[in-house]
Amino acid sequence: MTKATQSSRKTRASTTRKKTWAPPGKLDVGQEPPEGIHYRWVRHELLNNPDDANVNSRIRQGYEPVKPEELGVTAPDVLDKGKYAGTVRSGDLILMKVPQEIVDQRDAYYQEQSERMAAAYNQDLKNASTDSMPVSDESKTTYSTGPRTTKFED
DSSP states (O other), X not given: OOHHHHHHHTSHHHHSOOOOOOOOOTTOOSSOXXXXXXXXXXXXXXXXXXXXXXXXXXXXXXXXXXXXXXXXXXXXXXXXXXXXXXXXXXXXXXXXXXXXXXXXXXXXXXXXXXXXXXXXXXXXHHHHOOSSSOOOOOOOOOOOOOOOOOSOOO
């Protein structure tokens, strides 16, 4: 081996992996939401018919439509007609934002509801148990998530 061959194999470019191509995501915004803000894609039409009930439900929960100026980059697609014209969209979805504290409060509310239902279920099992026919709950619950690539999911 010559010196030129030896040194070329030690360069950083030859030891790093090549980037692999991946198709662009349809729901990629291009940046993370600002601190304290949570983004969510919301359906605004279904089968080419407006789905105002779905959007209004989110608005009542504290969500607001996101304008392309708020992203700081040119949005790939902007809704050009209808009730929510000027909003960032992807197909039949529009991008909406909500303060992170509301998301945290909603998550805590549903966690409490889940715990209350589990407690009620356990109490029903306990009430149904008799000495002649004991009932025991030996179930175990596990929860795991995969890698999150975006913060748009709830």
